Amino acid sequence: MTSICDRQRAIARKSDSRYWYQHPNEAAAKLSALKYLKRAQLLRLRHIRHLWKVSIQLFTSLFRGLFIGLFVALVASPVPSALANSDSNQAATLTSRSYTVGALAFAAPEIVYQRWAPTLARVTKETGIALELVPLRPDELVERVSNNSLDFIIGNALITVAFKKDYGVSHLLTLVPLNHANPEQAVGTALISRSSLEINALSDLEGLRVVSSDPNAFGGFQIIAGEMITAGIDPLNDLRQLEFVGFPQEKLLDFLREDRADVAILPSCVLESAIAQGKLTRGELHVLLPQFQPGFSCQASSSLYPGYAFSKLGKTDHDVARHIVRALLDIESQDQQAILGRYHTWSVPVDDSQVFTLLQQLDRWPFVTNWQRLAEDAIPWALVIAIILALGYLHHLRVKRLVKKRTQALSDEMTQHKDTQKRLFEQQQQFYRAQRVLLTGEMASGIAHELNQPLAGIRYLAQGSIYRLLAQQTDLQHALSKILQQVDRAQNTIKRFRQFCQQPSVYQDCDLKELIQDTLNLMQPDFKRMDLNPKQFLWPLTVTLDISLMQQVFVNLIRNALDAMDETNDPQLAIAITNDSENAVIVVSDSGIGLSEQALERLFFPFETSKANGLGLGMVVCKRIVEEHGGKIRAFNNREASRTQHLPKELGNEFPRFATGLTLVITLPLKENVHV
Amino acid sequence: MCNLYLVDDDQDVLDSLKWMLEGMGYAPQTFTNASSFLTQVDLHLPGVAILDIQMPGVDGIELLQRVKQQESPLSVIMLTGHGTISMAVQALQHGAIDFLEKPADGDKLQALMKKASLMSLDAYQHKEKASSVAQRIASLTPREQQVMHAVLAGKLNKVIAAELNIAQRTIELHRQKVMQKMQVNNVAELAYLMAITKP
Numbered sequence: 001m002t003s004i005c006d007r008q009r010a011i012a013r014k015s016d017s018r019y020w021y022q023h024p025n026e027a028a029a030k031l032s033a034l035k036y037l038k039r040a041q042l043l044r045l046r047h048i049r050h051l052w053k054v055s056i057q058l059f060t061s062l063f064r065g066l067f068i069g070l071f072v073a074l075v076a077s078p079v080p081s082a083l084a085n086s087d088s089n090q091a092a093t094l095t096s097r098s099y100t101v102g103a104l105a106f107a108a109p110e111i112v113y114q115r116w117a118p119t120l121a122r123v124t125k126e127t128g129i130a131l132e133l134v135p136l137r138p139d140e141l142v143e144r145v146s147n148n149s150l151d152f153i154i155g156n157a158l159i160t161v162a163f164k165k166d167y168g169v170s171h172l173l174t175l176v177p178l179n180h181a182n183p184e185q186a187v188g189t190a191l192i193s194r195s196s197l198e199i200n201a202l203s204d205l206e207g208l209r210v211v212s213s214d215p216n217a218f219g220g221f222q223i224i225a226g227e228m229i230t231a232g233i234d235p236l237n238d239l240r241q242l243e244f245v246g247f248p249q250e251k252l253l254d255f256l257r258e259d260r261a262d263v264a265i266l267p268s269c270v271l272e273s274a275i276a277q278g279k280l281t282r283g284e285l286h287v288l289l290p291q292f293q294p295g296f297s298c299q300a301s302s303s304l305y306p307g308y309a310f311s312k313l314g315k316t317d318h319d320v321a322r323h324i325v326r327a328l329l330d331i332e333s334q335d336q337q338a339i340l341g342r343y344h345t346w347s348v349p350v351d352d353s354q355v356f357t358l359l360q361q362l363d364r365w366p367f368v369t370n371w372q373r374l375a376e377d378a379i380p381w382a383l384v385i386a387i388i389l390a391l392g393y394l395h396h397l398r399v400k401r402l403v404k405k406r407t408q409a410l411s412d413e414m415t416q417h418k419d420t421q422k423r424l425f426e427q428q429q430q431f432y433r434a435q436r437v438l439l440t441g442e443m444a445s446g447i448a449h450e451l452n453q454p455l456a457g458i459r460y461l462a463q464g465s466i467y468r469l470l471a472q473q474t475d476l477q478h479a480l481s482k483i484l485q486q487v488d489r490a491q492n493t494i495k496r497f498r499q500f501c502q503q504p505s506v507y508q509d510c511d512l513k514e515l516i517q518d519t520l521n522l523m524q525p526d527f528k529r530m531d532l533n534p535k536q537f538l539w540p541l542t543v544t545l546d547i548s549l550m551q552q553v554f555v556n557l558i559r560n561a562l563d564a565m566d567e568t569n570d571p572q573l574a575i576a577i578t579n580d581s582e583n584a585v586i587v588v589s590d591s592g593i594g595l596s597e598q599a600l601e602r603l604f605f606p607f608e609t610s611k612a613n614g615l616g617l618g619m620v621v622c623k624r625i626v627e628e629h630g631g632k633i634r635a636f637n638n639r640e641a642s643r644t645q646h647l648p649k650e651l652g653n654e655f656p657r658f659a660t661g662l663t664l665v666i667t668l669p670l671k672e673n674v675h676v
Numbered sequence: 677m678c679n680l681y682l683v684d685d686d687q688d689v690l691d692s693l694k695w696m697l698e699g700m701g702y703a704p705q706t707f708t709n710a711s712s713f714l715t716q717v718d719l720h721l722p723g724v725a726i727l728d729i730q731m732p733g734v735d736g737i738e739l740l741q742r743v744k745q746q747e748s749p750l751s752v753i754m755l756t757g758h759g760t761i762s763m764a765v766q767a768l769q770h771g772a773i774d775f776l777e778k779p780a781d782g783d784k785l786q787a788l789m790k791k792a793s794l795m796s797l798d799a800y801q802h803k804e805k806a807s808s809v810a811q812r813i814a815s816l817t818p819r820e821q822q823v824m825h826a827v828l829a830g831k832l833n834k835v836i837a838a839e840l841n842i843a844q845r846t847i848e849l850h851r852q853k854v855m856q857k858m859q860v861n862n863v864a865e866l867a868y869l870m871a872i873t874k875p
Contacts, residue, residue, distance in 0.1 A: 448757075449757055449758070452758070452778060453688070453689055453757070454688070455779065456689050456693075456757075456779035457688050457692040457779075458692075460692035460693045460695060460696040460782075461692045461695055461696065463696050463781070463782040464692065464695040464696030464697070464698065464699035464700075464782070465699065466699070467696065467699030467700050467701075468699045487779070495758070498758060
């Protein structure tokens, strides 16, 4: 009564009905029992598919297609509608309705009807329960069982076990056959041939002409088929000359006698009963690979299995079943009904584990593949797969488009990056060029100044001497005039040199923050190298200045700071912009080694340097530029006790006060009116 | 020749310049920085100052500005080691006589100094005259000033009398007094005096 059971039944019903309705033709029906078994296999497959489907869902959800998974679940999940059974209302109407008994029949329903009808009639008479006997072919039987339109079944051991397994059919009674004491060993298969033919193993059958009545026949095919499968033989494919010739089974003996076949697969005892009835002479035919079973009076080529079983469907009322079983058990072997039914008595169910094994063997047997059936079965799956593939393809298209789009964006960005890099490189080049020119200019200017003063002195003195000469000292006058000329010549050279090296200043309004940020960008490689992130305390402040010159100042200050921190463990750099009422103030502070007192005093003197290969002009240039802008620059060591009073009051508390290193403060007049 | 002052932070250059000027017959006073110049020189007297522009502390341009702020009659000549146009313009704007590059040629400098000396004296005299005229004007009563301005405007006595609503005779007396106090003999002389001392 569990929902799983219901659900399986529902699935089976669904797929079975679809199958059976679409294959009413006889030929297909012939294989129906095997197909039924196959379907059991399909059910298991369905479990696997279910797992597969779950994994598909996971897979698709990975592709952000959770909705696909939901869709799949909607389309493919078995409908778990619990079919309400109407068991309870049956007990009250014990006799008011008739119960249907399905009896397995292969070829001749009338024979089957004649066999079981007297037995059922007796039961009806004794219990008052109306029973309707319906002989059914295996496929019809399966259909009826799956439709729940039967109440009881009389079938062979194999189909009963299969129903037990798949439809919850309850095995009530086992038929005890005539002549055999043990109901567990009621039927086997006999491989019969003419006495002249002998084989040693089942595999020898492969080259022979083999006949059987029906692939669904239990003793007549399935038992030996199970044993063949165990022996590694696929009966339908490996027995190349296998032929199913239909009922009655005695017909197969004629095939042998007429040499239309070499071997006949028949249930046990068929040969013996034919001999008993005088249809055959003993010794004409014999059983191949005979196995003697104690207590079994016929020869068989296979193991023995229980015979027919009487079963009830799960929904059938227990009380009704109890009455019927009691009536059946009452039948004695000498009763008319038993004789007509060709059985000894009914007995309690016997051990059918052997049959289970056989069923499993048959289940594993790769049956003839019904491609059409499989195709139809696969349609929903194909649809689902198609939808998944379609969605996958859409996803693929989308991804492709996105890839294209993002590749474009990436390449745009790369181009942009390249441009930026190029621009930065150019800026750097320009900067270094400017620096070179500036340094040359500064050197020229320094040299010019240093030379100009003594030259001026010489000239003044010489001319002063001329003024002091008497009119007649013409030779001295001449010589002194020559001195003047030489001085003038030297001065002209210096002047030209200076003019050549000097670059005119270009003053313009400029945002200090932007300028400093540009400078920091320019020096980004150095920061990266030192793993340093400068702390910036910048805000926009417009000052009139020469951008390229002032940039030189910042670069020089920062480079000096970085050089001073070359061997510092934790290099830090802070830059701030602030202002008072008249001046913009720029503060650059590092955590480097700082300077000695002497070095600090001579920081802004030309040709003073602490660097191995420095020129000693950097800070001089800075000072000159700042002063040219009308500003001031000063420096102090961070370790100085008085450092706080050097810092502008307007500087916020956030600005770090490093324990070591140097701080430089530049003040630039906000109102730029004096350019000296 | 009036007083001559030299200001340069380089002692050697200062001395050699002094040597040259002495050779010309001048007796310059020398200063090595702006503050000593400002403390030791009487800026109200005529004179010629030769200033170096590049100096530590108060530089030449600033010194020039301070001198001119005090309305000194001093003539200032600027000297520079390496001059630029903007520097020259600035110097002249602030009232320098001329702007020379170091080292200045003695002859050129001499000519310039002569001119500067004259200008300084001129300025001094002009300043003196202007201050005496200002004194004379200050000695006039308000009524006399009124009458003087009316006379300078070319108005007749009777017109002035009508405007000020006083007797013509009184106007004549005021007019006489004005001529007397302003130390002029006629209206044309008075107008000339006023014109030349107009700031």
